Amino acid sequence: MARETIGKGPNFIHPEKPSAVGSRNSLNRQNRDEYEEAKVVIDEEVDKILNHIHVKLPPEVLEKLDIMGSVKSKLHNYFNQDFQNMLNRYIVTMEDEMGKKFRDLVDKEEVRVLNQYNPREITEILDRIGGSSIFNTGKVEQSVVNMHGQLQEHIQRGVADLENHTKALLREKSDVGAFVRGENSYAIVKCSFRDNTRRPKTVMDLKLSISILDSELISRIYPYQVPVKSLIKDIVAKNIHNHIDKELDQLNGQLAEEGREQLNDSDKLFERFRIMEKYVSDDKERDSKRYQFVAKKFLDAVDGIQAEIQSTEHDGLKIRENIKKIIDNANIRNRGFNTAVNTITTILDTSKMGYQFIENYKNARECVIREYEEEEVTRLPDERYAIHLIYYDQEQLTALRKAYSTQIEEMRCEVMQLWDVCHSIYTTDRDERGKKDWETLSNEMLQSAPEPVTKKRRFGGKTEESQPELRQETKRLWNEINFIPPKDTIVGESNPTEEVKLEEIRARFPLMLEKLRRVYADEKEITPETVETRRIVETRLKFLQEQFDEFIAQINPYHVQPGLLLDVDIVTIKKKKTTMMNMANVLNEFLYSVSKGVDNSPSEAVPAAALG
Template sequence: MHPEKASAVGSRNSLNRENRNEYEEAKQIIDEEVDKIINHIHAKLPPEVLERLDVMGSIKSKLHNYFNQDFQNMLNRYIVTMEDEMAKKFRDLVDKEENRALSKYTPRGITDILERIGVADNLNTAEIERSIVDMYGHLQGHIERGVRDLESHTNALLREKSDVGAFVRGDNSYAIVKCSFRDNKKRPKTVMDLKLSISILDSELISPIYHYQVPVTSLIKDVVAKNIHHLIDAEIDRVSAERVEANSEPLGDQDKLFEKFKVLDKYVSDEDEEVRYQFVAKRFLDAVDGIGAEIDGQDYDALGIRENIKKIIDNQNIRNRGFNTSVNAITGILDNSRMGYQFIENYKNARECVIREYEDESESRLPDERYSIRLAYYDQEQLLSLREAYLKQVEELDREVQHLWDVCDGIYRSDRKEKGYDDWETLSEKMLSGAASAPESGKRGAPQSEVAKPEPVKDEAETRWNEISFIAPDPTTVDEKNPTLEHKLQEVSNRFPLMTEKMVKVFHDQNHEVRQVVEKRLSFLKGQFEEFHNQINPFHIQPGLLLDIDIVSIKKKQTTMKNMSNVINEFLYSVSKGFSDEIFLGANDQGNFTLAS
């Protein structure tokens, strides 16, 4: 655009400007505005300045051109905008009328149109039908889930009591490792303590979790293995779709399993390197062998193979994605459920996160409604270490309790000997050893020589029952690999009331020095044993994500317990794929059909 030309053209002009003289249309307005400015300049500037201004050309013509340019641009933009809006409304009106006309077609007419477009071979609606079925399936799943939640809440209200089913519902019950309801030690009548532990296996996690120290080689192999299984599933789906198109039954679960075994040789092999390394070259795996989460700065080479492979893995965030997703899920659900927390500590490298409603840990200063959550990931190596420590702790508790048992038994025997009273042990020993005379078998007043004396009884069989707990069965191979230790823990638990009973029988004075020392030790060991027994037995969990929750709630309100129930179920649906048995579901469907009919 030239400033001295008599007309200006905008970036886009109107479509209806062919027979118009835009300059004449705007001349009157532009001339008036230019004259106003010229008069203002003549009134303000002296004559000598005005003469110099006119040396290079007329001021009026320049102002006229600039005003004309701006005015034409504004006018063009306004007209073009109005035309666009009118065209859009016109197109919408045409589309509406066309849709109204198309809606008059009958179903027979639609069938004729589809047949004209293509026959069954050209127009295949299998994918569309499958998509519709999937959409209805997801919708039905959400509806069933909502109905189950409503039924669970209704049943909980009707029962008017709390149980394990108040936390995890239906298809997620298998994930419970431990759940216990106990009366609070300080307020047993009004407050209860709840312990809930949920284990999510590695195979059930939607996003897999890896430890921070896992080697890069393991990450690459896991990614490749996941890709291989995706390819196998896609091939099986293609085979199943071909059977459906051929009017045959789709592949069942067992058929899919055997088909996967057939195609597995195409992707994996222990001998053929061409098949084994078809996705990732062997030299790449050899280059990153032994590399963990970090590379020493002295050995770092930005152009090296291992550094660039590690950078690709780190950019995908495969190492941290799974655990970060779990932490985001639990914290987001807590926020949405209005269950705030004042303390959170995320041990990122250790894959552990601790969340508490209150920062203070002193029970005397905490309210009766509170919770604490511990989210941790364990692999097989960690579980082996935990199990070894668990066995050692059980042995130490058993040894200390047995030591206290011997002390209490010694005090009881000394008191029995000093006071000369009998119990079953001394009485049976006297009667069966021949030290005491048997009851008279003849007439009253019979001579002493005629009184029969019992013969001593020799206990040839070794006593196996300690009268504290029942005899445990011999451990099998399964028990040796997965010991529950419940029998030993039950025996230790049964010793505490027996020791308390002996101390009450021996000492009538509660302030006796020996009794206070023994009862103090007894109370300490009992508290430590209960705390240990309330923990999770590592032999009961498998590698995966562990959710450990401790709740303190008022029995009549149960506010924290009910809110935490929703948090747990939403968290499981967020991070776990869950478990379902097709045979079990089919049996349920048949049962429901039978009842309905």
């Protein structure tokens, strides 16, 4: 029986040995030069971009473009770097999906299939032993399909990174788009770039807050004190979703066999409602459909049980203790947050962004990571970062919003008190020096001016004089600081943001500074008493402004929904931006690993409340 000679690569890792694990060379390349092939692809893409630049930009701009270096060489570097990243992703995928045993299996199958002659007797023996149900390549084919799908996804992400780097090169500036890719921009709650207070010319401070909703998390996060009964209901609800999906797949398969059109998104939505009726019910009787997966007595037994049971009440033979043990062994309560912490720390390690401080509040679902343990700003370098990862449920957000509104009211009271003091100092100085402003001028002119006498014509051509009406003082609605906001609707009352109050407080600080500047502009008339008054007022003004700036730098809880919140503070040098670019890669990898992203398909959620 004739056989073909098949080259088999060595079973070890080597960068140059042909067909070794991780090698850049292959036995099946047939003497082709991979460097020339890559150069052709890279040169073509670079020339396309350069031609586009030459067509779009005028000649006088092209002469001054990128004086410090060549745009073409930078584009070559970006292409080579992204090609190398995609190659590394491909190698990692091959190692994870196939492994050593899979390589041996593929080699054996290739040798067997590529024989020019297969005796019929072997086929008959295999059919008699087990048939196609046992001797099939379904799992191998599925593994290859999964590997190919992941490879395509990695290539797509690599191309997207290449596009982002190219756009950043052409913009020659940093913005929010340098942090998060376009498909993840919806998760941004707050992002701000501002100059560092200590070194405003060379260093900038960056703050980025990303919110991942509960519905977007791949592995759902639960508060530590979530009742066991709620966990069981969520597990049952997930099982119901799986049954609904299986029935929909069977229905679509049946329609395909009959040659009919499969269900679209709208049809699937209504079909889910119809199928869901078989599994859920509002009836709480023992024989209700809602208890077909978990008996009613089990749910009643764990009613009121949270993360811990008192040792005095613990009984290892009771139903509730055994059900709680099953739930604890599955680690459903802690799995989601532990996965998020492991993901962010692993990405930081692989990205060469080490950290000297980490504090994980497991029960509070909060984790603090800092590059340096030291917190004193004057002793820290100009390139550093800090990450705050925390999970909020609806009750925590309600408490945060209440505290946030209370702090705004207290801040406003203190600022208004200082405003009255500054205004009193200004009016006293104005009256003593006899200066005029709009307030004094309007009072003087309106009080001294007589009211005009109007004449009304009566029937018959006669006229009569009307007495002047008394001027009615109306309450002023405009404070001349910010415009009158519209009245809150039902939506506004249910979702307040407090932004109007914050803008008013912010606008009062420069006005108070201007009033003090006018009062103390003439240094000749300053006395020791006025110096002391000025020092006290300016100290208070500086303190309140610093506290207000620190307060508004925080995240407004009215802008956050229940889910995982990632708060990142970065200090970076403007010319280097090393920490900023590295953290951008970390954030995108974290979002890809933790979040499912935007789902445009109809909602598939069955509320756990339907289970009781």
